[in-house]
Amino acid sequence: MPLASFILRRLLQLIPTLIFILIVVFVLVRLLPGDPTSAILGDRALDADVERINRELGLDRSLLVQFGVFVESVFTGDLGRSISLKVPVTELIAQRLPITMLLTAMAALIALVMAVPLAFWAALQRGRAADAVIRGAFQIGLSMPVFYIGLILLTVFGAKLGWFPVGGYGDGFIEHVHHLFLPALTLAFSLSAIIMRNLRSAIIGVVDAEYVQFARAKGISSRLILLRHVLRNALISTVALFGLSIGTLLGGAVITETVFAVPGAGRLMVDSIYGRDYPVVQGLTIALAVLVSVTFLLTDLFQAWLDPRVAR
């Protein structure tokens, strides 16, 4: 089975990726200006205290040893404790990351719901008024900064109309979805613009393909031709782009969560960087990197399902 061996190969590729992520995170955190000891003790710390804290944190040992300790603890599920919040980092991540994941998933879903039908419509009306209007509207979506779209939505649908809460996360899944709708919509704008443009041109590239003509010559329905022959082939390149965009979306969540006061991983990341809370920054970076890797993996698998030539 080529697909099974493809999945196995792709899973094995995750291992070097993860090792690379650990090295980068370890080095990056140590390249950041400032250090945890002075963050804990403040500017006027005594040398003796600095030495003690350095020893407690293991910062007096060589970098190689520090890295070894780091890798070992990561693999035993220990990402250290937050310096400012005094709780295990894993606990913080378990609290905050699902919020960002839900936000990202909602944004991705909204983007698809907006982009796919309109891409179809624009492609089939290519060169006519509807095409120009759709592309123009999405161009605006693409060129406006995320925080600005967020503020407009917040003012209109949150403050003025009161349809959605202006911040927070709420209790229970329904409440979560309600609270996250505006931030997700904000994030979805730029993504849907990218997806729409890409899918539109992919559809235009496919719609005149010989195999679509051959499918028409078979006398099958237009709906079947569009869904099975046009959309499926057009999606192959768009799926790759969509997967890559998820990474950007997670980054965009940082700004959106700040604007909408959503207590997600993005907010936690910003707060931790300001507070020089290195264990949290480190742990979150690893968690996000793993999340992105898994997203790419799923994207590849979906692509292999769409296009059997990928799994060869």
Place this chain on the structure above:
Amino acid sequence: MRAVLDVRNLTTRFSTPTGALVAVNDVSFSLREREILGLVGESGSGKSVTLRSLIRLLPSIASQSGEVIWQGHDILKMSPKEVRAVRGGQISMIFQEPTTALNPVLPIGLQIDENLRAHTTLSHRERLNRARELMDLVGIPEAARRLAEYPHQFSGGMKQRAMIAIALASNPRLLLADEPTTALDVTIQDQILKLILDLRDELAMSVIFVTHDLGVVAATCDRMAVMYAGRIVETGTIADVFARPMHAYTRGLLGSVPRVGTERSPLMSIEGTPPGLSSIPRGCAFHPRCDFATNVCRVSQPVTETVEPEHDVACHNSLAVLEAGSPVQ
């Protein structure tokens, strides 16, 4: 024998930003049961568009006029639903490039099944059996296994066989073949030609065979129609047209085919290139390239005349061409 297909004054225009282009101009011909008609001409002569016009397989910028009478009904007047029932059901088409004409992401079995679902009421199991039968019919070994495979797992010749299997799925009465052997190796070409001939006999189909290869026409077709600049300029049986060409263009085409076993003589070639659709000359479109052209050719479009039984030609100087004799011995 009665005609299964009667094409009358078929004209296909494409509206483009720079004006209307006439790709098929006032084309008329008929096709009998079990007959193989060769549609011959250079690239851009309108032979492929003519073929696609018959089942209205054209982009949205195309408009058509004339009549395509299929079993008593004019295809050009049918509703989209009625056209779909004809396409793939009664009239099937195979394309030039099997590599681009088969959907790369769908298994061959599914691509056969689509046709069966659209045109038959067979159950799932029956359709599967029919698909296997079709694979056997077109000579693809290990049918059951290969149905689950994708086009990239097939060789060029096998892909063309698979495309023929798809086209034949619902027992069409007419097969439209658009240069089906051009993209294949010579040895594979012969196999596919033989397959089409066998299938014509076995399934009692008629075939319209578009090609620029006169060797293929001579080997497979019963009659031929020669196209130039969107018009049919000469129609006749293979024997008549090869032995007694009456249009200067046909004569030129025949002279440009190299032959084995005859005395070595320089190949004739037709000077110049065929006109683009936007700049078709006045009068007879062929006159700038024609050795027989006279003044009348420059001003008036020749009408199609039946000069001999079953031998039609649209040339002002057909008798002069006839007298010059065929370059083929």
